[in-house]
Amino acid sequence: MLNSKKTNILLAMAGAAALMASSPVLAQAPAEPTPAASTAAPAAAPATPEADPASMNEAVGGGHHGGGITPISMFMEATVVVKVVMAGLLLASILSWTLLLIKLFEFGSLNRKTDNFLETFRGARTIADMRAVATQEEFDGNPLADMAAAATEEIELSRQSGLSVTGDHLDSALGRAQAAVAAVQSGLAKRLSGGQQFLASVGSIGPFVGLFGTVYGIMNSFIGIAESNTTNLAVVAPGIAEALLATGIGLFAAIPAVVFYNYFNTRIAGYGTRADGFAAELLNGISRQLDKGA
Numbered sequence: 001m002l003n004s005k006k007t008n009i010l011l012a013m014a015g016a017a018a019l020m021a022s023s024p025v026l027a028q029a030p031a032e033p034t035p036a037a038s039t040a041a042p043a044a045a046p047a048t049p050e051a052d053p054a055s056m057n058e059a060v061g062g063g064h065h066g067g068g069i070t071p072i073s074m075f076m077e078a079t080v081v082v083k084v085v086m087a088g089l090l091l092a093s094i095l096s097w098t099l100l101l102i103k104l105f106e107f108g109s110l111n112r113k114t115d116n117f118l119e120t121f122r123g124a125r126t127i128a129d130m131r132a133v134a135t136q137e138e139f140d141g142n143p144l145a146d147m148a149a150a151a152t153e154e155i156e157l158s159r160q161s162g163l164s165v166t167g168d169h170l171d172s173a174l175g176r177a178q179a180a181v182a183a184v185q186s187g188l189a190k191r192l193s194g195g196q197q198f199l200a201s202v203g204s205i206g207p208f209v210g211l212f213g214t215v216y217g218i219m220n221s222f223i224g225i226a227e228s229n230t231t232n233l234a235v236v237a238p239g240i241a242e243a244l245l246a247t248g249i250g251l252f253a254a255i256p257a258v259v260f261y262n263y264f265n266t267r268i269a270g271y272g273t274r275a276d277g278f279a280a281e282l283l284n285g286i287s288r289q290l291d292k293g294a
Helices: 003-023 053-060 071-077 080-121 129-132 144-161 167-186 189-193 196-229 235-292
Strands: none
Touching: 053 129, 080 129, 080 144, 080 196, 080 235, 129 144, 129 235, 144 167, 144 196, 144 235, 167 189, 189 235, 196 235
């Protein structure tokens, strides 16, 4: 009996020891620190600095446009070549408008003086009267007055030379007078077309000169885009706009020049028709006076 009790006590103590050994708290050994845990976390990579839009804009060729993009600011920030192109086109445009005003006054004065001359000339009764009217100081330089003066002077020179200007010699006398009138008329178109060549040149090459400035400016802008490594529209737009301004100025210079050229060609042709009509009237008047023996 006693032995069985001792045996039970020993079994109870062995079971308690086994339970204590299997307990998680008592059985867990302190974990050794791992190298990963003991190693400090690597420092964060330095943030990449953001590109400065102003510096990118300057690299593209646009410059600084903090106050907004205006034609003046675009001109000031453009490259030297584009500036030269735009300045030349602006100068050509100013000269075109100046030429317009000069020729408007010229044609206005020419038509007024011609009207006064015709009114006075048609009152002449003899060849001598025609010559007196044509050589008046107030009509000096008028093309029609020069034509009348040349024709009547030829008749007078024929008379002074002892040549007959009537009868059978009437046709030869009129032929010489007509040749004198034609000589004056031959220089009429050149006289009235002064400045037309300039207008034609500006109208024809102005857009191409502006296009050259645009091509050069855009090429320079794309080089800047490649160097700045950005395609941000706010950065690249100013440089391209400056380049396109050259084409705009080219059209601004060319369009008025073409309009003025066509307008003055019409005025020159109209005055030429008027001169042709007067030449026929002049020769008829001289022929009539010669038939009368005047």
